[in-house]
Amino acid sequence: MINSSKPDTRRNARPYLYGQEAAAVAQALESGQYGHTSVTEEFEQRIAEFLGVHDAVAVTSGTAALHTALLAAKAGPGDEVIVPSMTFCATIQAILAVGATPRFIEIDPATLCVDHQLVLEAVTDKTAAVMPVLFGGRPVDLSAIREDLDERGIVVIEDAAHAFGSRHGTRRVGASGTALTCFSFGPIKNLTCGQGGMVIPRTPAEADTIRRTRLLGVVQSQGERANTTSYRVEGFGLRYQLSALNAAIGLVQLDGFQAAEDTRRHLWRTYRDALAPLDGVTLVDVDVDQAVPHLCQVRIAHRDEVFAALRGRDIGVGVHYPPNHTQPAFAAFRRHLPETEQAGEEILSLPFHQHPTEPDIDLVVTSLEQALTSAGGSSGRGRP
Ligand SMILES: *Cc1c(COP(=O)(O)O)cnc(C)c1O
Numbered sequence: 001m002i003n004s005s006k007p008d009t010r011r012n013a014r015p016y017l018y019g020q021e022a023a024a025v026a027q028a029l030e031s032g033q034y035g036h037t038s039v040t041e042e043f044e045q046r047i048a049e050f051l052g053v054h055d056a057v058a059v060t061s062g063t064a065a066l067h068t069a070l071l072a073a074k075a076g077p078g079d080e081v082i083v084p085s086m087t088f089c090a091t092i093q094a095i096l097a098v099g100a101t102p103r104f105i106e107i108d109p110a111t112l113c114v115d116h117q118l119v120l121e122a123v124t125d126k127t128a129a130v131m132p133v134l135f136g137g138r139p140v141d142l143s144a145i146r147e148d149l150d151e152r153g154i155v156v157i158e159d160a161a162h163a164f165g166s167r168h169g170t171r172r173v174g175a176s177g178t179a180l181t182c183f184s185f186g187p188i189k190n191l192t193c194g195q196g197g198m199v200i201p202r203t204p205a206e207a208d209t210i211r212r213t214r215l216l217g218v219v220q221s222q223g224e225r226a227n228t229t230s231y232r233v234e235g236f237g238l239r240y241q242l243s244a245l246n247a248a249i250g251l252v253q254l255d256g257f258q259a260a261e262d263t264r265r266h267l268w269r270t271y272r273d274a275l276a277p278l279d280g281v282t283l284v285d286v287d288v289d290q291a292v293p294h295l296c297q298v299r300i301a302h303r304d305e306v307f308a309a310l311r312g313r314d315i316g317v318g319v320h321y322p323p324n325h326t327q328p329a330f331a332a333f334r335r336h337l338p339e340t341e342q343a344g345e346e347i348l349s350l351p352f353h354q355h356p357t358e359p360d361i362d363l364v365v366t367s368l369e370q371a372l373t374s375a376g377g378s379s380g381r382g383r384p
Contacts (some may be wrong), residue, residue, distance in 0.1 A: 004357060005356040005357070006357070007357065007358060007359055007360040007363075008316075008351070008353065008357045008359060009314070009315055009316060009351050009359040009360050009363055009364055010314050010315070010316045010351075011316040011351060011353065012316040012317060012318035012349055012350075012351055012352070013188035013318070013351075013352060013353050014188065014353045014357060015187045015188060015192050016192075016260065016353060016354035016355075016357070018252055018253065018255070018256035018259075020252045020255075021248075021249045021252045021253070024248035024249060024251060024252050025245050025248050025249060027248065028244045028245050028247075028248040029245065031244070033244060034243050034244050034245055035241060035243060035244065036215070036241040036242065036243070036244070037244040037247075039244040039247045039248050039251070040058050040241070040242050040243070040244055040247040042247070042251065043058055043193075043242070043247035043248075043250045043251050043254075044056045044057065044058050044198070046251060046254055047198055047250075047254065048200075050172070050254060050257070051172045051173075051174045051175050051200065052171060052172060052175045053174060053175050053177075053200050055200070055201055055204070055207050056174075056198050056199070056200055057198065057199045057200075057201060057207055057210045057211055057214070058196065058197070058198050058241070058242035058247060059196070059197045059198065059199065059210070059214050059240045059241070059242055060195060060196065060197065060214075060239075060240050060241065060242055060243075060246075061184065061186065061195050061196065061197045062090060062159075062161040062182060062183065062184025062185070062186060062189075062197040063090040063093065063094055063184075063197070064197050064214070064238075064240040065182035065183065065184065065197035065198060065199045066090065066091060066094035066131070066157065066159060066182045067094045067097045067098065067238075067240075068199055068209075068210040068213045068214060068240060069157045069180040069182050069199050069201075069206075069210070070094055070095065070097070070098045070100065070129065070157060071098060071209060071210075071213055071236070072180060072199075072201065072206040072209040072210050072213075073128065073129045073155035073157060073180065073206075074128070074155075075095075075098050075100045075128040075129045075155070076098050076099050076100060076128075077099035077100065078100075078126065079100040079101070079126055079127070079128035079129070080100065080101050080102075080103045080124060080126040080127050080128065081095045081100045081101070081102055081103065081127070081128060081129045081130070081131055082103050082105055082114075082119055082122045082123070082127060082129070082130040082131065083095060083102050083103065083104060083105070083130075083131045083133070084104070084105055084106070084107050084113070084114050084132070084133050084135075084340070085104040085105070085106075085107075085323040085324045085325040085326075085337050085340045086107045086112055086133070086135065086321065086323055086324075086340050086343060086344070087133040087135070087159060087321060087324065088161065088320075088321055089321070089324055089327065089329075090161075090184075091131060091133060091159050091324075092324050092327075092330055095131070100128060100129075101126075101333065102324075102330065102333050103122055103124075103127070103333070104324065104325045104330075104333055104334075104335050104337060104340075105118050105119065105121075105122045105337075106118050106337050106338075106339045106340055107135075107339060107340055107343065109339050109342070109343055110284075110285060111135065111138050111284070111285070111286075112135040112136065112138075112284055112297070112343060112347075113132065113133065113134070113135045113138050113140050114132050114133070114140060115140070116141070116142050116143075116144045116145045119132070119142060119145060120145050120148065123148070123149075123152065123154065127152065127154050128153075128154065128155065129154060129155045129156070129157050130142070130149070130154055130155075130156055130157070131156075131157045131158070131159055132156065132158055132159070133159040133161075133162075134158060134159065134160045134161075134162055134163035134166065134173060135162060136162055136284065136286055136291070136293060136294050136295045136297060136320075137162050137163045137165075137166045137190070137286060137291040137292050137293050137294040137295075138163070138166070138286055138287070138291050139163065139166055139167070139168035139173055139290065139291065140158070141168065142156060142179075143178075146178060155179075155180065156178060156179035156180070157179065157180045157181075157182065158173070158174075158179045158180070158181040158182060159182055160173050160174060160181050160182060160183050161182065161183060161184035161186075161189060162189070162190070162294035162295070163183075163190075163291070163292070163294065164183050164185075164189065164190040164191050164292070165190055165191070165257060165260075165261050165292040166290060166291040166292045167290045167291070168290065174200040175200075177202060178202070179202070180199060180200065180201060180202060180206060181199070181200040182197065182198070182199050182200075183197060183198045183199075183200075184196075184197050185197060185198065185246075185250055185253075188353075189294070190257075190260060190261075190264065190292055190294055191250065191253045191254065191257055191260065192249065192250075192253060193242065193246040193247065193249045193250035193253070194245075194246050194249050195246060196242050196246045196247070196249075196250060197242075209235075212234060212235055212237060213235070213236065213237045213238065213240065214237065214238070214239075214240035214241050215237060215239075215240075215241060216233065216237040216238065216239060217233045217234055217235045217236055217237030218231050218232065218233055218234070218237065219231075219232050219234050220232060259355070260292075260354055261292050263354045263355045263358065264292050264293050264294070264352075264354065265288050265289075265292065265293065267293075267296070267352060267354075267358055267359075267361070268286065268288050268293040268296055268352075269288060270361050271283075271296045271350060271352075271361055271364075271365070272288075274361055274362065274365040275298065275365060275368075278365070278368070278369055278372070280300060280301060280372055280376065281298050281299075281300055281368070281372070282298060282299040282300075283296075283297075283298055284297040284298065284299060284347070293352075294352075295320055295349050295352055296349065296350045296352045297320065297347050297348065297349050297350070298347075298348050298350065298368075299343070299346040299347055299348075300346060300348055300372060301346065301375075301376055302372075302375040302376045303319075303345055303346050303347070303348055304345075305371075305375040305376075306348065306368070306371045306372060306375045307319070307348060309370075309371035309374065309375060310367055310368065310371050313367050313371075315351065315363075315364055315367050315368075316351045316359075317348055317349060317350060317351070318348075318349040319344075319347060319348065319349065320347065320349050321344075322344055323337065323340045323341060323343075323344040325337055325340070326341070326344070350364055350368070351364055
């Protein structure tokens with residue numbers, strides 16, 4: 001059986017398989033061609049169609065997507081990249097990979113995302129790019145500063161690892177045409193390839209740079225290589241092509257995605273209603289009609305105690321994420337970010353994964369309520 005049908009409240013997140021993935025991988029295996037093949041190209045086309053964009057470039061991971069997007073934006077040594085500290089460490093590592101300097105900024109505590117004002121305040125002569133993180137699936141609207149950014153040649157690279165499928169107005173995230181958008185198709189993302197990622201470029205030139213970079217800087221296609229005795233290495237590159245095996249999984253996932261979208265929204269609304277009567281619990285809100293929620297997060301006092309109590313009861317709570325500016329590896333870029341630090345102490349992610357393994361929400365919420373009461377003594381059902 002691919003997905004156990006029992007509710008799974010022990011894990012914070014888990015992949016959801018629709019059932020045809022194994023057959024699709026077997027078929028790709030039998031073809032004898034595992035690298036970048038027509039399967040990978042079909043996956044790119046299908047993602048582009050789904051999002052309503054001209055092109056999409058598949059890579060091996062969300063981290064590789066961010067890395068190649070930064071290269072396409074020509075960010076490098078001496079440049080600053082504006083980024084929230086509240087993100088997965090991959091966002092920061094991608095900036096360091098191109099030799100640029102992360103400039104950490106604050107978040108809006110209500111959404112855990114940056115806003116245009118926070119970005120604008122951090123712009124300097126050295127800013128090459130800004131990387132908004134679409135935290136939990138929330139679109140980030142920088143249109144108010146679009147002209148400022150364009151005038152200064154600052155490229156927007158969206159870390160949309162959480163946001164596959166989310167809408168911004170009438171368009172899907174990735175279809176704005178004003179940003180390079182990076183998706184992750186890692187194991188627990190909204191859509192999975194096992195491991196994988198995708199960049200939505202703004203221009204054909206950006207697409208070319210990313211396609212060359214993911215192929216070790218080589219420009220020829222497989223077909224060309226079969227018919228010539230040499231190949232051309234035209235620039236820097238890494239082995240970042242998405243394999244046909246991973247793309248085959250992604251194609252099956254995309255076919256089932258509508259169900260995933262509906263289930264995630266339904267789960268999130270169910271949590272919202274169940275959490276509403278609890279005192280001392282602030283849900284990190286999301287416009288669930290627009291976003292495909294990736295996480296269900298609350299903010300609470302005594303988070304560490306509550307976390308330990310829930311883990312003790314086998315409830316798979318998590319923390320997304322410890323702020324990056326407090327990580328030892330990024331100490332050189334440390335700044336004072338009180339909102340982020342406070343969020344880092346209060347956020348708790350509740351088990352959130354898809355049908356038919358969706359968590360037993362009553363059990364999670366009841367356990368949370370009990371853990372809060374014993375941790376702080378101040379929480380419980382609200383009274384009028
Ligand atoms: C998962 C994730 C990434 C990295 O994606 P991988 O596919 O794991 O490399 C980057 N940013 C955020 C916010 C993520 O959640």
